[in-house]
Amino acid sequence: MDVTHIPSAETEVLEHPVQESTVLLTKGVASAFDGTSVSASEVTFRAGERTKWHTHDGVQILYVTHGTGVVGTRDEERTVSEGDLIAFDPDEEHWHGNESGANAPFSHLSVIAQPEGAGPTVVE
Template structure:
């Protein structure tokens, strides 16, 4: 068992972030050659990620506000309580809307082989 307290959010620069640093709290463990990560990420108004892909599955659970999740083919509005699943290698982005004054937060769960591989892509 691995128990980690993530009560304090920190800002950090991440290659997938479009605008300012991510506001996040996270935990990471390794199980049988797979790396499992989880973090709560808060997007301030207008913030979003770049298009990116993960080598493993990514699951988002919306904890606060309204936001957007998108693939190259589809864009969906999401809100508190929504669960989003991106299969391995699906190009996607997620973030807040430009016209809001409220933050958008989600917890992500990411299970990837090895150390995991994030590929940042060009926007369309």
Template sequence: MEHITSTPTAKAPAERFTGDVYLNMIEAPAEPARLAAALVRFTPGARTNWHSHASGQTLYVTDGVGMVGTRDGEVVRVSAGETVKCPAGEEHWHGATDTALMAHIAMVVGDGNGDGTTWLEPVTDDQFTHALTALDS
């Protein structure tokens, strides 16, 4: 057994996120389990870049209201207690709405060479605004 009493909060890297995002690592991928998990907190309007995961990703929302969007334009609103599963290879993004904080636990299974995430370009302000509009329609 290993008891970890706390992990430091780090500001998420600007090259992968828009806005103010904070991370607390829960588990880094390591053999044999290869699970990567983090508590991720998004301020209003903050979001990830487009990205995909070799083995998919599970997001469990712990607080607030957010969005998850895919390249085909699908957008879902997520709230505390809800889970979103993104399949392997699906390009997507996630973050807070424009008016509310959102926190989730992000979980991925690593590929043996890290967490299996492929980071892409930022979600533009126009794409973010379109996602908000899609939620309201």
């Protein structure tokens, strides 16, 4: 078992390869299981912020922890809110973020399980 404590004081502002306009606020941990890397981050989007269209080599699961936001694939776009769980299949083109006229931040926990060394692929 590996237990990691991440106090809120360790929140960092990071550049992220799939962010469309500005930075993401993330807190995360990562572990490897037989060639599969599992990472978790809490991501916060301010009004109008969203990721670029992207894919992952593995599964991405989002759990909405605060506010209302939007997730989209090439086939649909959905409004999501606190308590919603979203799963994207490997290689599924998608994006996620906050509405442009939002009055509050939108946050979700992102868990990604993919081959070690893999990262997101920006598709547009």
